[in-house]
Every structure is written in C-alpha cells, then in structure tokens.
Amino acid sequence: MPAVQETVERVRRIDVDQYRYGFETLIESDKAPKGLSEDTVRFISAKKNEPAWMLEWRLEAFRRWLTMTEPSWARVHYPKIDYQDLYYYSAPKPKKTVNSLDEIDPDILKTYEKLGIPLREVEVLEGVVRPEGERRIAVDAVFDSVSVATTFQKELKAAGVIFMPISEAIREHPELVKKYLGTVVPTTDNYFATLNSAVFSDGSFVYVPPGVRCPMELSTYFRINERNTGQFERTLIIADKGSYVSYLEGCTAPQRDENQLHAAVVELVTHDDAEIKYSTVQNWYPGNSEGKGGIYNFVTKRGDCRGRNSKISWTQVETGSAITWKYPSCILRGDNSSGEFYSIAISNGYQQVDSGTKMIHLGKNTSSRIISKGIAAGKSQNTYRGLVSAHRKATGARNYTACDSLLIGDQCGAHTVPYVEAKNSSATFEHEATTSKISEDVLFYCVQRGLSQEEAVGLVVNGFVKDVLQQLPMEFAVEAQKLISISLEGSVG
Amino acid sequence: MTRLGMMLRKNVMSLLEVKDLQVRVEEREILHGLSLTVNPGEVHAIMGPNGSGKSTLSHVIAGKPGYEVTGGQVLFKGEDLLAMAPNERAAKGVFLAFQYPVEIPGVTTWNFLHAALNAQRKARGEDEMSSPAFLKKVREVAKSLSIPQDMLKRGVNVGFSGGEKKRNEILQMALFEPAVCILDEMDSGLDIDALRIAADGVNALRSPERAMVVITHYQRLLNYIVPDVVHVMSKGRVVKSGGKELALELEESGYAQFEDAA
Numbered sequence: 081m082p083a084v085q086e087t088v089e090r091v092r093r094i095d096v097d098q099y100r101y102g103f104e105t106l107i108e109s110d111k112a113p114k115g116l117s118e119d120t121v122r123f124i125s126a127k128k129n130e131p132a133w134m135l136e137w138r139l140e141a142f143r144r145w146l147t148m149t150e151p152s153w154a155r156v157h158y159p160k161i162d163y164q165d166l167y168y169y170s171a172p173k174p175k176k177t178v179n180s181l182d183e184i185d186p187d188i189l190k191t192y193e194k195l196g197i198p199l200r201e202v203e204v205l206e207g208v209v210r211p212e213g214e215r216r217i218a219v220d221a222v223f224d225s226v227s228v229a230t231t232f233q234k235e236l237k238a239a240g241v242i243f244m245p246i247s248e249a250i251r252e253h254p255e256l257v258k259k260y261l262g263t264v265v266p267t268t269d270n271y272f273a274t275l276n277s278a279v280f281s282d283g284s285f286v287y288v289p290p291g292v293r294c295p296m297e298l299s300t301y302f303r304i305n306e307r308n309t310g311q312f313e314r315t316l317i318i319a320d321k322g323s324y325v326s327y328l329e330g331c332t333a334p335q336r337d338e339n340q341l342h343a344a345v346v347e348l349v350t351h352d353d354a355e356i357k358y359s360t361v362q363n364w365y366p367g368n369s370e371g372k373g374g375i376y377n378f379v380t381k382r383g384d385c386r387g388r389n390s391k392i393s394w395t396q397v398e399t400g401s402a403i404t405w406k407y408p409s410c411i412l413r414g415d416n417s418s419g420e421f422y423s424i425a426i427s428n429g430y431q432q433v434d435s436g437t438k439m440i441h442l443g444k445n446t447s448s449r450i451i452s453k454g455i456a457a458g459k460s461q462n463t464y465r466g467l468v469s470a471h472r473k474a475t476g477a478r479n480y481t482a483c484d485s486l487l488i489g490d491q492c493g494a495h496t497v498p499y500v501e502a503k504n505s506s507a508t509f510e511h512e513a514t515t516s517k518i519s520e521d522v523l524f525y526c527v528q529r530g531l532s533q534e535e536a537v538g539l540v541v542n543g544f545v546k547d548v549l550q551q552l553p554m555e556f557a558v559e560a561q562k563l564i565s566i567s568l569e570g571s572v573g
Numbered sequence: 574m575t576r577l578g579m580m581l582r583k584n585v586m587s588l589l590e591v592k593d594l595q596v597r598v599e600e601r602e603i604l605h606g607l608s609l610t611v612n613p614g615e616v617h618a619i620m621g622p623n624g625s626g627k628s629t630l631s632h633v634i635a636g637k638p639g640y641e642v643t644g645g646q647v648l649f650k651g652e653d654l655l656a657m658a659p660n661e662r663a664a665k666g667v668f669l670a671f672q673y674p675v676e677i678p679g680v681t682t683w684n685f686l687h688a689a690l691n692a693q694r695k696a697r698g699e700d701e702m703s704s705p706a707f708l709k710k711v712r713e714v715a716k717s718l719s720i721p722q723d724m725l726k727r728g729v730n731v732g733f734s735g736g737e738k739k740r741n742e743i744l745q746m747a748l749f750e751p752a753v754c755i756l757d758e759m760d761s762g763l764d765i766d767a768l769r770i771a772a773d774g775v776n777a778l779r780s781p782e783r784a785m786v787v788i789t790h791y792q793r794l795l796n797y798i799v800p801d802v803v804h805v806m807s808k809g810r811v812v813k814s815g816g817k818e819l820a821l822e823l824e825e826s827g828y829a830q831f832e833d834a835a
Contacts, residue, residue, distance in 0.1 A: 542679070
C-alpha cells in the first residue's frame with residue numbers, strides 16, 4: 081500500500097477530536113507530597129537511593145532555580161504555573177520487587193501494549209527467519225517518574241552497550257554519570273533545565289564504548305499517567321570514539337482538562353568519529369478543540385560534538401502538547417564535526433509551538449544543516465526560532481538552513497525567527513525560508529480527481545514533510561505519517 | 574431530421590443535461606439561464622469571448638466552491654449532479670481537465686494517481702487496486718499516450734512545462750476513464766507542437782460512450798479536436814449552436830455579432 085493511501089485510510093477511520101492515547105491507567109501510585117522544596121528534592125533522591133554527591137548536585141540546582149525567573153521571550157502564552165501545586169514524583173506502587181518483565185504490574189504492561197510499545201522481548205527461535213525489514217528495538221519504558229522496564233539488556237551488554245534507567249546508572253556507573261552529567265546542559269542553563277536538574281526522577285542512560293556500532297535501535301517511551309504530575313526526565317547518551325547509536329523517543333499522556341508540565345533535559349556527547357542519531361515522535365496530549373488541557377512541553381535538548389569528525393543528528397516530529405518550547409541544538413566543538421536538525425512541527429486547535437535549533441560552530445570546518453517544516457492549522461501559532469553562530473576560531477564553518485511553513489486555513493499563524501551570528505569571515509551560511517498555504521485551488525484539484533478534502537490535505541502535507549520523514553527510521557516514519565494525518569483531522573472546514 | 578438536429582433534440586436520458594442554469598459569484602450573476610445537452614459519443618465545443626461564463630460553467634459542473642446556483646439544474650445520467658460532493662462527481666465519471674493544473678510538491682505523480690484512482694473505485698464500491706497492478710496499468714496508459722515514464726516519478730506537475738502539464742491531465746483522463754470530460758481552455762499556454770500532441774491524446778480517448786466538452790477561446794484547437802456541435806456563449810447564455818463550420822464562421826467574423834443577441 082503506498083504511504084499516501086495508508087495515511088488516507090488512517091484519517092478515514094479516526095473520529096474528529098480523538099486523541100488515541102488519551103486513556104488513563106488506574107493504578108496505585110507512590111507520590112511525593114505536593115509542592116517543591118528542598119525536602120522534595122531530598123525525597124526524590126532518597127527514593128532513588130542516590131549517593132550523596134548526586135543529592136548535593138540536585139540541591140545546588142534547586143537553590144539556583146530559586147533565584148531564576150521563568151523565561152518569557154518565546155512566542156507562547158499560558159497562565160502562570162503554580163510550581164507548588166504539582167507533584168514532582170509519582171511511581172506506580174510495585175506489588176513486589178521486580179526482577180523480570182513477568183513481574184511487572186500487568187496493568188502497566190497492558191498500558192504499553194495499548195500504546196503499541198513492545199515490552200516483551202520476542203523470543204527468536206533458531207532457524208526462524210525474521211520478516212524482511214523488521215528490526216528489533218530495545219525499549220526503556222518510563223511511566224510517570226520511573227522506568228518500569230528496559231528490554232534486551234543482556235544482548236546489549238554482550239555488545240558492551242549500557243542502556244538502563246538513569247537512576248540505575250547513577251548507582252551502577254557513577255564514574256560515567258559524574259563525568260558527563262550536566263556537561264552539555266549545565267545545571268545553571270535555563271529555568272526549566274535547572275528545575276529538571278533538581279527534581280528529575282528518571283530517564284535513560286546510554287553509553288556506547290569505543291568502536292561499537294550499537295546492534296539495535298534504542299528507544300525510550302515516556303508516558304505521563306498521574307494527574308497533576310510533572311514529568312522531569314533526564315536522558316544522557318554518550319557515544320565514545322568511533323561508535324554509533326540510533327535512539328528513538330516517543331511520548332504520550334492521558335487526556336485531561338488541566339495542563340501538565342513536562343520539563344525534560346537530554347544531553348548527548350559524541351567523541352572522535354562517533355555519531356548519534358536521535359529521533360523523537362512527540363505526541364503528548366495537545367488539549368481539546370477548545371484549547372483546554374494538554375501538556376506544557378518545556379524541554380532542553382543539546383548535543384555536544386566533542387570529538388573530531390563526530391556527528392549529531394536530531395530528527396523530530398512534534399504533533400502534540402498544548403505548548404512546545406524546544407530547541408534541540410548542537411555544539412560543534414570538534415574539528416570537522418557536523419550537526420543536523422530535521423523537524424516537522426504541526427500545530428492544530430489552540431496549540432502553540434515555539435521550536436527550532438541552535439547550531440554553535442566552534443571547531444574548524446564544522447558543518448550544520450537545518451531543515452524545518454512547520455505546519456499550522458486551526459487557531460494555532462507555529463514559530464521556528466533558530467540560531468546559527470560561528471565562533472571566532474571556527475574557520476570554514478558552513479550552514480544550510482531551510483525553513484518552510486505551511487498554513488491550513490486563515491486563523492493560524494506561522495512565524496520564522498532566525499538568528500545568525502558569524503564572528504569568522506570564512507563562514508558560509510545559507511538561509512532559505514518559504515511560507516505557503518494549502519490553496520483552494522490545490523484542494524479542488526485533488527477532490528476533482530476523487531479524493532475527499534481530508535485525503536487531499538493528508539496528501540499535500542505528506543508531500544510537504546517528505547524530506548524530513550525520510551530521515552526517520554522506517555518504523556517511526558510510518559508512525560509519524562499516521563500521526564500527521566490524525567493531528568490535522570478536522571483542520572479543513 | 575438532420576444529424577445536428579438529432580443531437581440538439583431533447584433526450585430523456587442524455588449523459589449531461591444543463592437546464593436553465595443560473596449562477597452567481599458574490600452577488601453578480603454570471604450564467605443567466607444556460608442550457609446544454611450532451612449525449613454519449615459527442616464532442617461539443619463551447620466558444621465565447623472572455624467573461625462570457627465558459628469557465629464558470631466548467632467549474633459549476635465539477636463542483637468548485639465559491640459559486641452559488643440560484644436556478645436551474647444539471648443532470649448527469651439523469652441524477653442531480655449539483656447535489657453531489659465534487660469527489661462524488663469524479664467517482665461517477667465527471668472529469669475536468671484544468672486550464673492551469675496545480676503543482677503538488679513532494680507527492681509523486683504515480684502516488685497521486687494511485688490514491689485518486691482508489692478513492693474513486695472505493696466510492697463506486699469496487700476493490701482498490703494494488704500497487705503492482707496499478708503500476709502496470711499506469712505504465713501501459715502512459716505508453717499508449719507516448720508519455721515518458723519518468724514523468725510518473727516526479728512531483729505532481731512540479732517543474733513541468735505547459736505541454737507536460739496538459740499531457741498529465743490527459744494521462745489522468747485516460748486512467749480514470751470518465752464518462753464526461755470537460756477540457757477547460759486546453760490550448761492556453763501551448764505552442765503549436767504541444768497543442769498537436771495534446772489534441773492527439775484527446776482524440777485517442779474519443780469513444781462512442783464518452784462525451785467531451787471542449788471549452789476554448791480560439792478556433793485553432795478545433796482544427797485538431799473536431800467537434801460535432803459548436804455552441805457560442807455570450808454574457809452567460811448559449812446564443813447560437815451549430816456544426817463545426819460555426820467555429821470557422823466565428824474565426825472570420827469574431828464574437829461581436831453575438832453581443833447583441835445575448
């Protein structure tokens with residue numbers, strides 16, 4: 081079935097205004113008392129059996145956070161968040177100590193099954209041939225504040241790859257965590273990152289040793305379940321010399337009338353000749369058609385190309401969240417290092433997106449590429465905000481940026497805010513931007529050929545985002561394509 | 574009765590019947606009671622000066638939004654065409670070849686054609702066509718019209734020349750096998766060679782079951798697509814109908830003589 085047809089099918093089957101992942105799992109949970117204080121930070125650290133240095137690190141961040149003010153420069157509007165009215169830690173109450181997947185609460189397993197996330201490792205019998213194109217993906221599932229399962233641990237261990245919840249890594253690999261945590265996004269970085277540093281509860285940790293090509297895709301699946309709970313996950317990925325890893329991240333949350341906060345921090349480090357490919361399909365609950373509810377997604381993602389010839393590539397498909405504030409960035413420190421940012425940001429209803437990237441060229445002959453596709457529908461506002469800068473010593477820095485916006489309907493807005501700074505005269509920066517509308521003429525042409533209005537929009541949009549979709553691993557690309565159509569459901573009158 | 578007379582006679586079950594059609598665009602009446610009957614196998618030419626309502630007629634038949642029908646009716650095989658959504662009309666067999674076909678970047682021509690064909694088949698309760706079967710069919714059709722295969726792989730009309738765009742319209746016409754084809758100013762923007770190629774494509778699709786309505790400003794196109802009936806439109810009405818010789822007469826004397834008749 082051609083991809084377009086698939087999209088079309090999907091649109092047809094889905095009801096308007098239906099967020100498929102909006103269900104809630106009724107499960108007992110273990111929560112920290114509401115509100116935020118040093119005690120909350122101590123509570124979380126104690127829950128995780130953290131060493132003293134980690135608690136100190138958190139407290140320092142917390143004290144710093146108290147002195148900071150919430151940023152207001154983004155083109156997003158929301159009522160003031162009461163940070164004392166949130167839960168900062170929520171974990172499903174374990175029925176007993178969990179040693180293997182079979183002992184995980186069946187309700188949680190069911191939740192992930194419903195979400196289509198495979199937590200059970202499928203046994204591969206000898207001699208059984210795997211259908212072509214099917215690849216195995218190791219999954220780390222994070223439910224509210226804790227990681228509930230990480231699959232394929234043994235196989236990864238055999239390859240020398242460490243893939244585990246960061247809370248475990250703090251205990252089991254303190255030397256690695258200490259060496260890298262906060263070195264890309266310092267605890268002082270920004271309001272939300274600092275908050276995350278104080279209260280983060282879980283997330284994924286990946287270390288790929290020198291020369292190793294990670295034998296499978298790694299994936300983390302984030303789920304916010306609990307009411308009034310913030311999710312503050314922390315992800316740290318290190319690709320040592322000459323290694324490679326592809327990492328996928330997916331997110332959903334139940335449908336609720338109140339807003340929920342998600343303030344994550346992701347740090348990536350690549351050493352000489354190493355590469356990290358980081359893909360996100362973000363589908364947090366966007367709020368209902370009147371703009372009620374939805375996730376506030378205030379995320380700091382940054383990669384540091386620390387070594388020579390290293391590479392970091394971000395690909396994101398953003399369809400969910402009431403508000404998105406997110407700029408996955410690359411620091412191109414190593415000579416000849418390169419950074420990529422491929423993004424599809426879709427907003428519908430009352431969603432507000434302020435997203436983009438920063439490419440900081442520090443080393444010699446560094447290159448970066450930015451392809452951003454923003455699609456605004458309904459009454460949404462969609463802003464691309466990006467920085468490309470070349471340091472004084474960054475001779476031969478090159479950047480290519482293309483920002484395209486597509487408007488559907490006449491009540492939405494698309495905005496492009498590029499910042500370009502070149503302190504080295506040998507830098508070559510190119511910037512292209514277009515804004516277009518799905519015109520009546522295009523829609524009429526499609527319906528005259530037999531397509532419905534919605535099929536036509538799906539088709540045009542999929543064409544518009546094709547360059548970026550091609551960057552995603554195949555399984556994700558298919559999912560993303562479906563998501564795009566669903567997100568735009570009901571966008572044409 | 575002459576052949577022409579037979580054609581103009583009211584037929585109870587003609588393919589397309591436009592009866593006393595009145596259409597407004599933003600409070601301004603464009604068509605003031607237009608009537609037209611098209612039977613299977615016939616090729617009708619509609620000629621007229623700019624602003625006479627030719628394109629409005631084609632848009633209303635195809636169902637383009639923005640037009641208000643204030644009176645009259647359009648029947649397709651006896652059914653009320655105006656009550657159907659535009660994509661339903663397409664599935665029933667109404668095809669409009671656009672004067673200015675749109676570009677759809679990132680969507681390959683063959684992917685677009687496959688999605689459209691399956692949408693039509695589905696609407697008619699037919700099985701969808703699989704990718705391999707479709708690919709085979711579209712290649713055959715393209716070959717029969719001497720359309721290069723690589724055109725199918727390119728984005729819909731993206732970077733196509735005027736001639737290529739028109740040939741893409743004809744390719745779709747051949748693929749969808751509609752009962753009525755309306756060709757809106759097919760000759761605009763084509764040089765004489767491109768025009769001949771496009772006209773050959775159209776002629777190849779003439780059949781005893783299929784009717785064509787050729788809308789044009791100039792007689793030139795009708796040298797290549799020879800019509801059975803020629804209608805002259807002026808100020809929102811058909812003011813004169815006749816055989817193909819009427820087109821030549823117009824070429825000689827222009828439209829001015831009909832201005833008063835309207």
